[in-house]
Amino acid sequence: MTAAAPVTTADDSAPTAAGGPDGSVDDRRVGLAAxxxxxxAHRGTLxxxxALSLAGAAASLAQPLLTRSVLDGLSGSRSVGGLVAALVALVLVAAAIGGVRDYLLQRTAEGVVLGTRRRLAGHLLRLPIAEYDRRRTGDLLSRVGSDTTLLRAVVTSGLFEVVTGAVMVLGAGGAMVLLDPVLFGVTLLGVAAGIGIAVAFAHxxxxxxxxxxxxxxxxTSAVERAISAARTIRAARAERREAxxxxxxxxxxxxxxxRVARVQAFVGPASSVTIQGAFLLVLGVGGARVAAGAIxxxxxxxxxxxxxxxxLPLGQAVHAYTQLQTGLGALQRIEEMLAVPVEGAADRPAPVPARALPGGxxxxxxxxxxxxxYPGGPPVLHEVSFxxxxxxxxxxxxxxxxxKSTLLALVERFYEVTGGALRIDGVDVRDLPRDALRARIGYVxxxxxxxxxxxxxxxxxxxxxATEARLRAVxxxxxxxxxxxxxxEGLNVQxxxxxxxxxGGERQRLAIARALLAGPPVLLLDEPTSNLDARNEAALRRAIDAVAARRTLLIVAHRLSTVVDADQIVVLDGGRVAATGTHDELxxxxxLYRELATHQLLVS
Structure with a gap:
């Protein structure tokens, strides 16, 4: 059985595109809870x-107090060697703690990105086929690639920068109140104004x-489209237009x-002005208070x-807040995709057991x-019965x-019938587990x-x-x-x-070999000889003849020469059964069949 893939073909009815270019399914904003x-999965490391952040904050906040003691000791002609050693030790400890903490954060961030990519990729591969019809491949790739990458910044320079910055701000603010409440009040006015403006823009x-x-x-979708059709574009001399x-x-x-850069560019200067303004304000007012003997x-x-x-932590926190908002924007796109129900999510609650179908x-x-x-389109099939x-x-x-190809897609349950019923050995396919159904069907x-x-x-x-011998045999x-x-390289040839x-013919035959290798009881072939020359078509017909006795075959064919000896030929026209019979009968x-056969020189 081959992998599921879109089944729209040049000879069949195509699904109608639906939905926006980004495939959004929900426009609600996600928050930190998401x-x-x-x-x-990383709560232990976090x-x-x-704990390291708290320890690092404590080591950093203790440094100004030790510095004050050193200065007071020097002004009082006391020995400060022990205090200087303790200060140096605190600086080294704070640096070591910061390094370990940053490594753990980076490792956690990479783990978050890895887990998200695995989850998202697994989800994308289980989406209903109709979702692939209505979405752009490039946009799906962008969500797995660039959107998940932005989550790294949320963990490393977003969430924890906000948390650790809050610890530092509270600790420093408390110490400043104890040192000089008046000077702290002056500082708070300047800092609050700058941070408020920066946060408003960061939001x-x-x-x-x-x-x-x-x-x-x-x-990404435009690039993927052009690369996938590079030969067609080159042959049509359309490189410049596509570029x-x-x-x-x-x-x-x-x-x-x-637009993002303009907002983010304002946040940095606002933080810088806040730092410089607060420093100059404190230096001026504080100098006056030292001269007055207040401190x-x-x-x-x-x-x-x-x-x-x-x-500094406030400035970092504002920057981290902008990173957090960027990451949450990417997370929203990821969550939108994960919210799309996977194939089978709306299946009937009590499917028939897999044993309802005979094994081989x-x-x-x-x-x-x-x-x-197809969703959003006109009916394609009308009360088809055979x-x-x-x-x-x-x-x-x-x-x-x-x-014709749509009928094969319905057998595989790439799409669900919208009227009537499709049965395998008398069992409605909608009552069967998809894996059990597809394990018995080969599809080319x-x-x-x-x-x-x-x-x-x-x-x-x-x-x-499959063994080496079986691979070569097929x-x-x-x-x-x-x-x-x-x-x-043998079978390992690229x-x-x-x-x-x-x-083209080799690709067609490789796909058929892949289906035959699984040994399915039912084999669906969509134009199996469309890319074959007469010699290889004859060889493939012999292969199909060899397996026909052990399988049920349903074949879509434009070349009537490949199906003239079929047990039954169903003629479709406009989504309806126009006639049924053998080649001689039809x-x-x-x-309509006689017209098709005449054009292909099968009848005179």
Whole structure:
């Protein structure tokens, strides 16, 4: 069984896009509470960080008091050697504690990013196929990449800078009150004005940061679109136009980033002016109070040191607050995606057990007045009814857009029927666990996706326990044995990004080999011979003939030569069953089938 992927093909009805470019599902702002689940796994380390922060704050706050004692001792001609040694020790201890604390914070932040990326990637891979149809791949990549990266700053220079800064501010403020309440009052007025202005601007950062991340997602989508179609763009000489389109997206991201930068740029100067203004104010008023004999020189020096322990953490806290707002904006985008229900979340509560389907025996497939339409689009299928008996081969033919590939997608439950019922061995597929259903179905898409990596990795995705001999045997079945034989690496030969090192026919046959390797009782083939030459088409038909006796086959075909010997041919037109029968029967009873066969020179 191949991996789930979008099933829209050139010959079938395409889903209608829905939703905004960023795929937002919820516009509510997230708060710090939303961050707690991401930190829960690291609470032990964070507790150690908290303790170290308190110890470091205590060591730092003790330094001005020791400095005052040293100055008072020198003015009184007392020995201060022990005090100086203690002061040096405190400085070293505070530095060591800060280094250990910062390392633990960095490690925790990396752990948070790792855990978030794993969780988000796992969630994205389980989204309903319809979500991939309506969202841009680049935006999804941006959420896993750049959005999760911003969470690192929340932990390292955001959350704990605010917490430790608060400890330092409270400690320094208390000491300053004890040293000189009057001077502290003067200081508080200057500091409060500057910090208030900075916080007001910093609060605007979250919305601006989120908008900037959305523009980055749009730019990533534009780049992904261009790279994935590089050959088409090069052949059409459209490099400049595509580069200009990417440039427009990049300019929007640039403009959004500038809006964030302007606000953040104001926060730094505001903090700097606060520090310098407070220092000059304290120096002037404090000098006057020393001259008046209200405080000593040691008191003034200690007060100024405490002032820096007060103002610097406040400035850092304001900066950390802006980082926190930026991170929360990214977290909101992550939470929006995690809030999208995964595939199966709305399944019926009591599915039929997996044993309801026979283990390895071919299964029948029944379409009973099946109707379907893609979300936001018109109906694609209208009361489609036919049965594929177990162990037989049924072909779906008809003009492009008739709904052929959509029927295969419904069997795999990539989408749910919107009318009627689809049954496997008499059991409604909606009553079966998806894994149990898909374990019995092999699916080969028309686009025949090949994963970047080795030939072996592409085969093992459907049967991870397969032996070397089995891998080579299935390659021989589809006339691909030469891929492993002609390369020194054997099965470990690289196939390139998207299988670019293989021909179109080789990619198609590799996808079929991957499905055959899993040995499913039901095999769905969407245009299996679309990229094959006559020789390889004949080889593939022989391979299909070999497995048909042990499986139920449902084949979408444009080349009628590949299905003329099918047990049953269903002719679709406009999402409805136009005719059913064998090739010989349909050439006499179905004008549409006869027209298709005539165009392909199968009848005269």
């Amino acid at each position: 961050l707690l689940p991401y930190l829960r 507790a150690v960080v908290g 605007r950062v979250r919305g601006l940061a989120r908008a900037a991340q959305e523009r980055v997602g749009e730019m 200009d389109a990417i440039g427009v997206s990049a300019a929007r991201a640039y403009a959004a980033g500038l 000593t020189v040691g008191d003034l020096v200690a007060f100024i040191m405490f002032l820096f322990f007060l103002v 025996a071919p299964a029948s497939v029944e379409f009973d007045r099946v109707g379907f339409g 049965t594929v008996p177990a162990g037989t081969r049924t072909a779906l033919v008809g003009p492009s857009g008739a709904g 898409e028309q686009s025949a996706p090949v994963l970047a990596g080795t030939l072996r990795e592409n085969l093992l995705i459907s049967a991870p326990e 390659l021989d079945e589809v006339n691909l044995g030469h891929l492993a034989e002609r390369a020194p 196939v390139g990004e998207g299988g670019v090192l293989l021909s 050439t006499g009873t179905s004008p």
